[in-house]
Amino acid sequence: MAKKNLSQSDIDAFKARLCEVAERRFAEGGVESVSMRQLAAELGCSAMTPYRYFRDKDEILAAVRAAAFDRFALALESAGQGVADPRERAHATGRAYLEFAFSQPDAYQLMFDMSQPGQDRYPELARAGERARRTMGAGIQMLAQAGQVYGDPEVLSYVIWAAIHGLVVLRLAGKLPEQPDFDTVHAEMMRLLAVGLRTPPDAAAATPPMPRSLAS
Known part of the structure; x- marks a missing residue:
């Protein structure tokens, strides 16, 4: 998922999916069940991909909130x-x-x-x-x-x-x-x-x- 090949709509869609997964994982197991690596694994992307758009899981959860x-x-x-x-x-x-x-x-x-x-x-x-x-x-x-x-x-x-x-x-x-x-x-x-x-x-x-x- 090379960043240079992504359109803005692709980026927005990925961020939305990332936030959806983070919200569900939080509901299932609280903050401890949300990590950048776990989110990446569930989305089927590299562990570093979420860091292109968010600093850490707190920033993701802030976006979800x-x-x-x-x-x-x-x-x-x-x-x-x-x-x-x-x-x-x-x-x-x-x-x-x-x-x-x-x-x-x-x-x-x-x-x-x-x-x-x-x-x-x-x-x-x-x-x-x-x-x-x-x-x-x-x-x-x-x-x-x-x-x-x-x-x-x-x-x-x-x-x-x-x-x-x-x-x-x-x-x-x-x-x-x-x-x-x-x-x-x-x-x-x-x-x-x-x-x-x-x-x-x-x-x-x-x-x-x-x-x-x-x-x-």
């Missing part, structure tokens, strides 16, 4: 496109979030893998991650502008993201029971979040303290 964040953001953007009502848009993007996570679990788990180097080392990964963050926050921003929620939209978007992500990870890890099922827990979580979002800070501060037996 960036692509996943872009697909994730695009799914949410597409779901909310053309939906004018802020609440309906929030619901649509919320459904798209779950559909992405459960239809592409390997990509979703790699996106948030804590063993990977910080995204500040990889500009494309940083860009894609920021795109996803902005997309997640767009619905809350619209609700805040419409006066339907209280609080700092950026803070609220992180709170909601943390809640949804935590529940998704529990399901992907098989840590949720059959009853109550995921949909029941998710609906109750969103109900509680909605109540909090619609409660002015002053009213929340005036709420009677939680009983000691529940707080402990």
Whole structure:
């Protein structure tokens, strides 16, 4: 596979295949199952070929994560496109979030893998991650502008993201029971979040303290 004989489309296709294999191997065995030599062997090329396009496996995984964040953001953007009502848009993007996570679990788990180097080392990964963050926050921003929620939209978007992500990870890890099922827990979580979002800070501060037996 001489580099001088490859067109740009050939190079892009090879890099895409390399990333696909890296994502699958990560899902099967974690970071330790991804090495430049293993990737090359599976693709049927020389051990040095991947180094023509990536410095090391961390750069490959960063490229895979960036692509996943872009697909994730695009799914949410597409779901909310053309939906004018802020609440309906929030619901649509919320459904798209779950559909992405459960239809592409390997990509979703790699996106948030804590063993990977910080995204500040990889500009494309940083860009894609920021795109996803902005997309997640767009619905809350619209609700805040419409006066339907209280609080700092950026803070609220992180709170909601943390809640949804935590529940998704529990399901992907098989840590949720059959009853109550995921949909029941998710609906109750969103109900509680909605109540909090619609409660002015002053009213929340005036709420009677939680009983000691529940707080402990």
